[in-house]
Amino acid sequence: MKFASLTTLLMGSTVLVGSVAVASAQDVTLTIESWRNDDLAIWQEQLIPAFEEANPGINVVFSPSAPTEYNAALNAKLDAGSAGDLITCRPFDASLELFNKGQLADLSDLPGMENFSDVAKSAWQTDDGSATFCVPMASVIHGFIYNKDAFEELGLEVPQTEEEFFAVLDKIKEDGTYIPMAMGTKDLWEAATMGYQNIGPNYWKGEEGRLALIQGEQKLTDPQWVEPYETLARWSDYLGDGFEAQSYPDSQNLFTLGRAAIYPAGSWEISVFNEQADFEMGAFPPPVKAEGDTCYISDHTDIAIGLNAASPNAEAAKTFLSWVASPEFAKIYANALPGFFSLSSTPVEMEDPLAKEFVSWRGQCESTIRSTYQILSRGTPNLENETWVASANVINGTETPEEAAQRLQEGLESWYEPQQK
Amino acid sequence: MEFASSRKKPIRWHIAVFLAPAVFVYTTVMILPLFGTLQFSLFRPSLVGQAFVGLDNFRTLLGDPRWSASFWNALWNNTWFFIIHMLVQNPIGVLLAALLSSPRLRLRGFYRTAIFVPTILSFVIVGFVWKLLLSPIWGVAPGLLDLVGLKGLFAPWLGKEEYALTTLGLISVWQFVGIPMMLIYAALLAIPDEILEAAECDGITGMGQFWKIKLPLILPSIGIISVLTFVGNFNAFDLIYTTQGALAGPNFSTDILGTFLYRTFFGFQLQTGDPNMGATIASMMFFIILIGVCLYLFVIQTRLRRYQF
Incomplete structure (x- = not known):
């Protein structure tokens, strides 16, 4: 009896092992x-x-x-x-x-x-x-998300050019119901990622400028790299009170609570915003300098x-x-x-309509990635981190765009050979 | 005593046995890593692993314009952080202790506990709570100032280069004022009543008694507190990291040696870590603290002893 049951057990386990092996x-x-x-x-x-x-x-x-x-x-x-x-x-x-x-x-x-x-x-x-x-x-795409209800209420059109963009901001500010733009400089990266890397590609012509920088043919002190800082410096008039101490979650909440009209965004915000905001949202790509210019987007x-x-x-x-x-x-x-x-x-x-809007820009605009990510952030000082600090400084008004660009260029030159020529 | 020493002394093994666990733990978790760090700062990675480079890393840290600018900036910020604590935290601590030790004060236990509680809170909580309190958007600070008609004084303190570090210093003072208070309080209670009675007989009472009798007697405690503050401040990191992040913004105005070390050693965002330079900064911190503590031990404490009884 004992023997028989043992054999059965052994046979059973053999079958089991066998079937596992087959599987x-x-x-x-x-x-x-x-x-x-x-x-x-x-x-x-x-x-x-x-x-x-x-x-x-x-x-x-x-x-x-x-x-x-x-x-x-x-x-x-x-x-x-x-x-x-x-x-x-x-x-x-x-x-x-x-x-x-x-x-x-x-x-x-x-x-x-x-x-x-x-x-x-x-x-x-x-x-x-x-x-x-x-x-x-x-990838994630940069652009601006706006409060559609607020735009309708104030009779605003989605801006295409930079001039129109600042005109819209002026109108929102004049009206006073909404903070024109929800962004803070406290966390630094917001200023660089949603600011500089968002609007910048239109100035340095996307890939063209990015690759030229890597090859050492352009410098960060060239006008196309300084101008985005000049535009950023103008933003400070349209940010909320005390934006210097406003953190990233603060900005998100200001916008989703309907207190701000425009949010310089990355597309990763979409799912969060869809959940939290109870107004209709739209999006527009970074405005170009003059009507009819090719637009460039950061499609990182x-x-x-x-x-x-x-x-x-x-x-x-x-x-x-x-x-x-x-x-x-x-x-x-x-x-x-x-x-x-x-x-x-x-x-x-x-x-998702908002995601559709973002991705539709790929058809109209040229795609590029963030300028500091490839190769240029390998050394010390780290260009990406320096860009965070510089962007925040420029918006805070503690450094002029030219000074910031000069400092970044010197930092890059100190270790990156193609830029030393 | 004479009786005991006349006998042949047995080897007192129990001392070694009882010390062993502490010595072992302290050596493995403190002394070995310390020497490991010091050793690490003398090497650089090369094609064949770590290569000995002597004091080259220190030369880079103090000689390279970029490294040295960051280092001196961090060191000065650290010094300012320390000055705030010495000028604000310790005098307030002494004052609170003096008030607490006043025999006419009621609810003494309550005040003592209330003032000490922030000390045991986590940095993360303290940093987060103060960030919210001072927030220009949701914070109570602008509203409170508005109530007393001083709204004009409000600024986004944590975001302004000129105020951020001082604000953080004061937050840290708020958190840690309980420690000098407790130590001084204990020292004040330890002053023998006979001395105070003798002083009263000589007509020294009230404020005079505090300045002429009590203060000289608690000076050694104040010295100890200064050293603790010094060591604590030059090792500080957590509060800055939780409120301002690893880049210690705005524009590195709140960057202290701790955050500088962290960024260098572990890297940050796209910046890869550089353990050797990190170890170099850590060694500099160690030397700075060592010099500070030695100054205290050999210059100040020897003079303080004279006041002791």
Whole structure:
């Protein structure tokens, strides 16, 4: 009796083990490393089921960690060989370093890569653009969100040119019901990101100026780089009382509570604003200098996904990455997260009106990325951080645009060779 | 005593045994990291790992125009932060202690607790609460000033280069005034009644008694408090970081050695961390504090002893 039951048990377990082995021979499980723990539900409920349905035999697990810990945790896991098959890529140097260490695979020939423009890929390429190591997922676009009700109430038109923009601000200020623009300088990055990098591309002509700066053909003291600071300095008249001590959440709340009319924005605000504001919102791109000028927008590449070079499931992972590069993924992702726009060249159908408005500018304007992100922030002093301080100073009136530009240029020249000529 | 010492002394193992845990823990978590940091500041990363560069990092920190500008700015801000504490926190602490020790004061326990409570609050709470209080948009500060007709005096203090650091200094004073108060209070209570009675017999009462009798007797406590303030201020970081962020805005006007170290060591936003230069700054902080404490020990404290009984 005892013997029989033992045999049954053994046989049973053999069958069990056998079936597991059979299953694993067919199924591959891919693990995604990510810092986007906010997106866990979207991955589990929408993206992964859609992929698994189309590709039976490949299972995907999304395993995010906290944003602030991501870089350190990922590096440790990659060094120890325990990282997942797919790696969510930060833009520029952080990912480039992983590629240079041989921890991210070269994906230049991945089917689907042709769906992305060079600007979209620039954040995950080697400096010479010869190798691409992550599939671009999403970007954020800068512009201005405005309170439609307030504009109607005051009889205002959406401004196209800078002159009209300041005329609108003057009218709102004169009327006095609304604070013309909700922005503060306390957190510094607001002034640089929503200010300088928002309006700047119109002055330095997007990619043209950005690349010229990297090649050392233009300097930060050139007029096209100083003028955005001059415009920013004029903003201070239209910001709320005590904007020097106004923080980023303060600005968001001022706008969503309906106390301010215009909000210099990044598209990532859309989902938050949709929830909090109970008035209708519209958006307009950064106004151009003169009517008919080409407009440029900051369409900043923010998130991508790459392949762990040490992954044993490289084939399955590449299938997944090709799917990420497909229009199908783009559609689900862009609609689940309005404000994070697909970088794919094929236009994506979106439902959110505000997100649609933002993305429509891609058709009318030239896209570029933030000027300080590629290469120029590798040294000390760090150009991006210095730009934060300079933008806030200029709006606060404690530094003139020329002085600020001069200081930034000197800082950049001190370590960046192409600028030393 | 004579009886005990005449015998052969046994080796007192228990002293070593009882000291061991503390020595071990202190060595691993304080002394080793300290020497590790000092050592780190003498190296730079090179192609083959860390290379010894002698005092080059210190030369960069003090010689390079950009590094030295940041360093001296942080050091001066730190000094100003310390001056505010010495001029505001400690005199107020002494005053509060003197009032508390007055025998006619009622509800003494309540005041003592109320003034001490902010000390045990987290920096994050203190920073956040004060940021809200002083906020030009939601804060109560503009409204309160308006009530007494002084709205014109309000400014977005935390956002103005000229006021931000002083404002933060005063917030820190508000938080920590309880510590000098408690120490001085204890020192005042420890003064023997006979001395005070003798003073009264000689006709020294009231304010005169405080200045001529009590103050000289609590000077050693004030000295200790000054050293604690000095060490605390030059190690400060949390309050600035929680209210102004790692870039210590506006325009680095609130940048102190702690935030400068943090930014350099760990990096910030697109800036990658530079542990070697960070260790160099940390070593400078250590030397500054060491010099300050030595000055106190060898110059001031030796003179203070004469007043003791």
